[in-house]
Amino acid sequence: MKAILAASTLALTVLLGSLSANAADVEVKMLNKGADGLMVFEPNVVKIAPGDTVHFVPADKGHNVESIDGMIPAGATPFKGEVSKELTVKFDQAGVYGFKCKPHYGMGMVGLIVVGEPTNKAAAAGVEQKGKAKQKFEKLFGEIGG
Secondary structure (H helix, E strand, O other): OHHHHHHHHHHHHHHHHHHHHOOOEEEEEEEEEEOOEEEEEEOOEEEEOOOEEEEEEEOOOOOOOEEOOOOOOOOOOOOEOOOOOOEEEEEOOOEEEEEEOHHHHHHOOEEEEEEOOOOOHHHHHOOOOOHHHHHHHHHHHHHHOO
16 A cells, blocks of 8 residues: 555656646747837747746837736736846736736737636737727737637
8 A cells, every 4th residue: 555655646746747847938028129010029929838937038128018907817916027127927827818018008019928728818808908009909819719
């Protein structure tokens, strides 16, 4: 019986260790100019698994990243970085997370992170946006499916 328990404990430890070892770290750059134009996150849509992290890098100064009220899953923790500072966020809860650069939101500097299944897509897409951010989000929500 002790041998079975020890083998089960070892198997569980190896499994849990391999899960954390396989967690991804995705980099998102904050740019003045990118492939999609001026004031962009690159990439602006990220699809990850629960437990993965996203590392936001201000490749150009003057940008920040923060979650948008109403555009994260219920119970998820909002995030907010400082201007011109890197921010790493671990995403444990499945769903859609909308994010923006506060200084350049009006110019459409927004993006989406999809963690697992986009369970809150309709609620996130229903959050009122303005100007170029509204147009950009309409495009991005069309790209994520679900």
